Amino acid sequence: MAQTDRRDAPGLPDFSLLKRLARDQLIYLLEQLPGKKDLFIDADLMSPLDRIANVTTLKQHEVDKLYKVELKPVVSVSDQLCFLIRPRIQTVKWIADVVKSDKAVGRFRRYKIIFTPQKFYACETVLEEQGVYGDVTSDEWEFYLLPLDDDIISLELPEFFRDNFLEGDQRWVTTAGSALRLLHFLFGPFSKVYGIGRCAKMVYESWREQVEDGEKKAQNPDIGNVFLIDRDVDFVTPLCSQVVYEGLVDDIFRIKCGSVEFGPDVTSTDKSLKVMLNSQDKVHVGETQRKKEIWWEKQRKKKRCGMDIKQMKAFVAEELKGLKQEHRLLSLHIGACESIMKKKTKQDFQELLKTEHSLLEGFEIRECITYIEEHINRQLDYPFYNSSFYMLLYTFSTLGLLPKDYRSLKAQYLQSYGIEHLLSFANLRQIGLLVEQQPGETLTVMESKVGKLVNDKTAGKLTDAFSSLAKKSNFRALSKRLMLIPKTGEEYDLRVPRDMAYIFSGAYIPLSCKLIEQVLERDGWTGFEEVTRMLNGHEFAVTGPDGTETRNKTDPQRIILVMFLGGCTFSEISALRFLGRERGCKFIVLTTAITNSSRLLESLLDNQG
Amino acid sequence: MKESKRAVSSILVDDDDDDDDDDDDDVEKVSWSGEPVGTFSEASTRVYAPELRKPKSECKDYFSDWSPEETVKRMRKGKVYSLERFRSLQDKLLLLDEAVSAHDGNVITAVLIYLKKSLSKEIFFQELMVREIALRHYVHYLKEMEEQKTLVELMKLPFSQDDAIHVQDHYTLLERQIIIEATDKKGEAEIFKKFPRKASILNMPIITTLYYSCFYHYGESEGTFSSPANIRSTFRISEKQYILTALGARAKLKSWFDVDSLFNTKNWLGYTKKRSPIGFHRVVDILQKNNAPVQVLKDYVSLIDDAELKLSLAQKYKCHDIVIEMYRDLKDRQQLIVYQGKVERGSHEDRKIDQLLGNMQIRWKN
Numbered sequence: 001m002a003q004t005d006r007r008d009a010p011g012l013p014d015f016s017l018l019k020r021l022a023r024d025q026l027i028y029l030l031e032q033l034p035g036k037k038d039l040f041i042d043a044d045l046m047s048p049l050d051r052i053a054n055v056t057t058l059k060q061h062e063v064d065k066l067y068k069v070e071l072k073p074v075v076s077v078s079d080q081l082c083f084l085i086r087p088r089i090q091t092v093k094w095i096a097d098v099v100k101s102d103k104a105v106g107r108f109r110r111y112k113i114i115f116t117p118q119k120f121y122a123c124e125t126v127l128e129e130q131g132v133y134g135d136v137t138s139d140e141w142e143f144y145l146l147p148l149d150d151d152i153i154s155l156e157l158p159e160f161f162r163d164n165f166l167e168g169d170q171r172w173v174t175t176a177g178s179a180l181r182l183l184h185f186l187f188g189p190f191s192k193v194y195g196i197g198r199c200a201k202m203v204y205e206s207w208r209e210q211v212e213d214g215e216k217k218a219q220n221p222d223i224g225n226v227f228l229i230d231r232d233v234d235f236v237t238p239l240c241s242q243v244v245y246e247g248l249v250d251d252i253f254r255i256k257c258g259s260v261e262f263g264p265d266v267t268s269t270d271k272s273l274k275v276m277l278n279s280q281d282k283v284h285v286g287e288t289q290r291k292k293e294i295w296w297e298k299q300r301k302k303k304r305c306g307m308d309i310k311q312m313k314a315f316v317a318e319e320l321k322g323l324k325q326e327h328r329l330l331s332l333h334i335g336a337c338e339s340i341m342k343k344k345t346k347q348d349f350q351e352l353l354k355t356e357h358s359l360l361e362g363f364e365i366r367e368c369i370t371y372i373e374e375h376i377n378r379q380l381d382y383p384f385y386n387s388s389f390y391m392l393l394y395t396f397s398t399l400g401l402l403p404k405d406y407r408s409l410k411a412q413y414l415q416s417y418g419i420e421h422l423l424s425f426a427n428l429r430q431i432g433l434l435v436e437q438q439p440g441e442t443l444t445v446m447e448s449k450v451g452k453l454v455n456d457k458t459a460g461k462l463t464d465a466f467s468s469l470a471k472k473s474n475f476r477a478l479s480k481r482l483m484l485i486p487k488t489g490e491e492y493d494l495r496v497p498r499d500m501a502y503i504f505s506g507a508y509i510p511l512s513c514k515l516i517e518q519v520l521e522r523d524g525w526t527g528f529e530e531v532t533r534m535l536n537g538h539e540f541a542v543t544g545p546d547g548t549e550t551r552n553k554t555d556p557q558r559i560i561l562v563m564f565l566g567g568c569t570f571s572e573i574s575a576l577r578f579l580g581r582e583r584g585c586k587f588i589v590l591t592t593a594i595t596n597s598s599r600l601l602e603s604l605l606d607n608q609g
Numbered sequence: 610m611k612e613s614k615r616a617v618s619s620i621l622v623d624d625d626d627d628d629d630d631d632d633d634d635d636v637e638k639v640s641w642s643g644e645p646v647g648t649f650s651e652a653s654t655r656v657y658a659p660e661l662r663k664p665k666s667e668c669k670d671y672f673s674d675w676s677p678e679e680t681v682k683r684m685r686k687g688k689v690y691s692l693e694r695f696r697s698l699q700d701k702l703l704l705l706d707e708a709v710s711a712h713d714g715n716v717i718t719a720v721l722i723y724l725k726k727s728l729s730k731e732i733f734f735q736e737l738m739v740r741e742i743a744l745r746h747y748v749h750y751l752k753e754m755e756e757q758k759t760l761v762e763l764m765k766l767p768f769s770q771d772d773a774i775h776v777q778d779h780y781t782l783l784e785r786q787i788i789i790e791a792t793d794k795k796g797e798a799e800i801f802k803k804f805p806r807k808a809s810i811l812n813m814p815i816i817t818t819l820y821y822s823c824f825y826h827y828g829e830s831e832g833t834f835s836s837p838a839n840i841r842s843t844f845r846i847s848e849k850q851y852i853l854t855a856l857g858a859r860a861k862l863k864s865w866f867d868v869d870s871l872f873n874t875k876n877w878l879g880y881t882k883k884r885s886p887i888g889f890h891r892v893v894d895i896l897q898k899n900n901a902p903v904q905v906l907k908d909y910v911s912l913i914d915d916a917e918l919k920l921s922l923a924q925k926y927k928c929h930d931i932v933i934e935m936y937r938d939l940k941d942r943q944q945l946i947v948y949q950g951k952v953e954r955g956s957h958e959d960r961k962i963d964q965l966l967g968n969m970q971i972r973w974k975n
Contacts, residue, residue: 089753121684121719122750163714167752168745171714174685202712213686374887377853378895379816407771412850418814419779422772 010558010586013187013222015147022143023053026114029139030061030082033112037080038065042091045084045116047257048146048156074098080110084141086159087120096130103135116141117155117175144179145590148258152573153590155179156257160592161566162603164199165232166431173199176565176592177206180226183561183590184211187222190544191557194519197230198538199565204228223588224557227516231566231595233535234512235433236475238569239392239597241349241356244503246570249336250596255570266335275332357507361485362476369405376409379416392433392601400435424605431604474534475511481531482518484509500575513575516562558585567595677707684708684716692723701728702736709742717746734763778815778844785843786810786818789835793825800825804862815844816854823858827867849886856892860899868896869908889913893922907931929958937965942973 030037039058041049046068055066064078069085071094081098085091095113102109115123118140127133145153155176163169180203184190195204231238242251253260259276267273355371358364401409414421428434479485485508486501500517501509515535519525524541525532532539562576568591576587675683675690677700683690695704701724708720721743724733737744751760790810793801810821822837829836841851852871859867872883872892885892889912896906907928913919916935923931929952936945945962952958965971 089750118715119687120715122715122722122753125719125722126754163749167749168742169714169749170712170717170742170746174713174715206712373849374853374891377816377850378857379814410771411775412847414775415815415844415846415850416817418812419775422775 012150012559012586012588015145015150015153017186018145018147018153018182019052022141022145023057026053026141026143027057027061029114029141030058030063032139033080033082033110033137034062035080036062036064036078037082037110037112038067038076038078039063040067040069040074040076040081040083040085042069042085044086044156044158048143049084051146051257052143069094073101078109080112082112082114084114084116087115087118087123089122089126092123092126093130095136096127096132099132099135100130111136113138114141115139116143117178118142120171142178142182144175144182146257148594151577151586151588152258152594153183153588154257154594155590155592158567158593158595158599158603161231161595161600165230165566166427166604170202172592173202174206176203176563177210179590180207180563181210181214183223185214188544189221190226190561191221191224192523192541192543193226193228194524194541195226195228196515196519196532196535196539197228197233197565199230200228200563201538201540203563203565204540204542223559223561225520225560227519227560227562229512229516229562229564230538231564231568232432233515234510235392236360237510237512237572238567238595238600240360240504240508240571241352242569242571242596243353243505244571244574246574247503247596250570250594251598252339253336255594262332262336266339267332273332353505353507360479360508369409372409373412376412376416392428403436406434406436421605427604433604478511478531478534481534482509482511482514484511484514497578500578502578503571503574510572510575512564512568513572513579516560516576517579520560559588560585561588561590564589564591567591567593567600569596570594677704680704681707681711681713681716681720684719685711685713692720695723696727698728698732705736705740705743709740714746717743718750721747721750730762737763781843782815782818783812785834785840786813789818789822792835798825815840815846816850819844819846819851819854820858823855824862827855827859827864852886853891853895856895857899860896860901863899863901865901865905868905883912885912890915890918890922893926897926903927930961933958933961933965937971940972940974942966943975 030039058066063082065076067074067076069083069091071090074081083091083095085095092113095111099111113136115138119138124133124138127136127138144155146156147153157172157175160172160176163171164173176199184207193204195201242248246255249255249260253262259274261272261274263272264270351371355368359368410425413425425434429436484501486499486506499509500513501507503510515531518528518531519541522528525539528539564572568589573589576589580587675694677695680690680692680695681704692704695701705717705720705724708717711717725747728736737747748760748763751763793806793810796802796805804824806825810818813821819837819840822835822840826833826835827837829838831838831842833839837851837855840846855871856868859871872885873881874884876882889909893906893909893913896909903926906926907923907930910919910923910926910928911931913922920932920935922928923935929948932948933945936942936948945966949959949962949966952962
């Protein structure tokens with residue numbers, strides 16, 4: 001939720017245009033199949049679709065019944081079936097089965113597949129192999145961007161993270177490039193593009209190519225600068241427990257497409273209620289927001305939290321007497337807070353944060369191992385006690401787990417949670433989240449060993465493979481160099497936050513946001529070579545394709561689009577909003593999906609035995 | 610000759626212009642005058658320019674015109690393309706390498722699908738082995754297509770010696786679970802009637818199985834598969850893991866005596882003393898979560914080493930005696946007076962505090 005702005009802050013462009021464009025295109029596609037039809041929607045698309053075109057709108061365009069895609073036989077009796085799906089092989093196989101079973105009983109229907117945001121060749125191949133290619137028509141719904149708030153846009157592609165960073169599949173690179181192209185066309189041209197990360201570079205190149213091939217844009221920019229960053233440049237931030245309000249709500253209740261569903265325990269009625277959690281929700285400005293944010297600081301200081309609730313209730317009763325709507329919303333949020341408090345018992349959460357902060361600072365590491373062990377042994381559940389988090393944070397604090405610790409923790413983890421996590425560990429190592437120290441085995445030694453096994457010309461290619469496998473975390477060094485851990489000497493007053501660390505109760509400045517801040521300040525990466533080396537390179541800073549580079553502080557120059565490839569957290573969004581307020585500029589966060597620690601790790605766990 | 614060749618090329622379209630409606634037609638035909646096919650101008654060319662009727666192989670046909678680079682470009686834009694012309698291994702590999710350098714997973718996978726169809730497995734795998742990015746895309750594709758068999762052939766999974774042990778454990782565990790499940794399902798013993806099982810034990814992790822065993826089969830001899838002792842030794846469970854699990858189970862059943870025995874050890878003189886591989890504050894935490902009464906809690910609170918922690922937990926769980934004793938040891942009269950306000954008037958604790966406050970021999974610090 002955006003807070004009260006400085007008076008001189010630049011205004012944000014209106015992104016509702018994106019929704020209208022998407023809506024119009026979808027309607028057009030639906031009309032390509034005239035007449036009544038049943039619509040099957042991918043589970044992942046239901047929430048986004050709801051924000052674009054609700055049931056009424058769909059029914060106005062001859063959609064009869066709506067079904068969720070479930071991999072089982074269809075019960076629809078309609079003569080025309082329309083499928084709105086993400087381009088997944090599994091889904092396409094199911095559709096092929098639907099068509100084939102109809103054929104087998106001699107039933108004739110029309111089938112239309114709408115792939116969004118685009119179709120993949122592999123999907124077409126499946127249709128062809130299953131012998132139904134000629135029986136279906138297919139289209140692409142170029143729905144790339146969903147605005148979640150005035151300053152947040154999501155591609156709603158949570159699979160981006162796993163596909164790209166774990167599986168090494170570059171299928172979404174062009175998609176990300178196309179999303180950028182659309183924004184560039186509507187709100188650009190961009191004058192400067194900065195970035196860091198292998199994927200960021202590829203997305204930039206894809207975007208650049210698409211822009212050069214396309215129509216030339218008039219010089220009327222709303223957005224001046226762009227910053228592209230890979231999720232794996234900073235794994236630590238998404239793993240930290242969130243203490244900003246939206247982060248907490250996301251962790252506990254799961255925010256979907258900018259709204260959250262509060263159950264009866266929160267609404268104090270017997271019904272659930274869906275609430276939009278964005279700037280339209282006028283309650284979240286100023287005082288009230290701050291009060292929630294300093295909550296956890298009080299927790300940490302062992303003061304009684306009851307006071308804050310009482311203060312808030314008093315505030316509600318007094319100040320908002322006349323505003324019924326706001327009152328209701330605020331009561332809901334307070335209910336949510338109370339629910340959060342129940343789930344996070346004060347002592348446990350305090351201990352959790354303490355351990356996390358120790359890991360970030362590099363203190364008392366062995367105690368942290370003990371803490372992790374006990375949590376594994378007690379089989380404590382997601383999302384607050386997941387021992388994986390700490391193992392991973394631990395990995396980053398030092399240079400990786402000692403082999404004996406790694407083996408021991410892994411054995412205990414498997415004993416507590418099951419053998420199916422064997423593959424999860426392999427995945428975590430693959431992506432570089434879990435690193436085991438290899439004493440005496442440096443990169444060069446491995447290279448030469450491998451080099452002996454293959455021809456010289458191929459050794460170079462394998463080097464890439466090994467360097468990604470042996471990627472050591474330099475978090476310790478980065479943290480020192482960038483001063484990510486504020487000095488604990490003076491009191492950190494969250495009411496008057498002085499830097500981005502406030503989003504983690506003053507303990508830690510998110511690495512990703514710090515990088516963005518520094519690069520924008522320096523207008524590039526010069527003088528930052530030490531840091532980029534520690535981040536494994538792939539940094540860039542280039543002028544936009546239209547060749548304009550303006551250094552003056554015009555409004556568009558003060559609006560910066562930050563694109564997170566692989567997801568970003570509410571904590572990072574809050575930090576960037578803070579940074580914007582400090583610098584008199586505005587950040588627009590473009591992300592492949594909103595993520596948090598649970599979702600990040602869940603996407604890496606392979607529970608298929 | 611040159612003249613007519615130029616005329617021919619100018620008839621044949623240069624497809625690098627944007628044209629997205631290609632999907633239905635294989636080729637687009639535009640004459641040099643810009644008019645579509647089938648008009649008078651094309652007919653006249655046929656009649657008046659016989660040199661245009663050349664043998665097919667000499668004409669620059671559309672598909673064969675497209676290099677790997679152009680083909681990949683067309684594929685990225687969703688235009689019509691054809692991979693069939695890439696027949697030699699060299700051409701195929703050029704195509705693959707071109708796709709990889711374009712950083713478009715959709716195209717890379719499409720090319721791989723083609724290569725899979727048109728190359729023997731050995732050669733295809735061989736070439737994949739030295740192309741990491743292509744290999745990863747292919748592996749992902751196989752996973753999605755659920756072609757487990759091919760996947761296994763392709764990949765030697767990165768399982769270490771360690772992992773082999775874990776897998777072995779898993780099978781041993783499963784065997785044991787089957788045996789336990791067979792007997793327990795009948796639910797004849799008293800405990801199953803009092804606390805009916807909510808689920809089968811099959812496929813549960815080791816620790817869960819141990820918990821179950823501590824719950825339903827506590828005290829059985831090490832000889833039986835269902836006993837905690839047997840599970841502990843078979844699966845090399847550490848003391849810490851064992852105690853935490855047993856504690857949870859016995860506390861749930863409110864068997865405070867069993868809980869007590871977990872921490873008893875005999876020291877070298879033969880005296881029993883209490884010892885724990887986990888901090889006693891943890892023990893208290895677990896007991897409290899299982900609604901242990903104060904009389905039980907206080908025994909363990911008193912064993913906590915750290916004074917500050919001990920005091921705060923004693924206060925939290927209303928272990929008055931401990932609080933009183935600690936304030937006495939700290940010689941903190943003020944706190945004792947404050948605490949007196951928290952206990953029930955006339956109670957045993959109240960009297961005890963009175964007694965202490967009246968004790969002239971204690972040199973209070975405040």
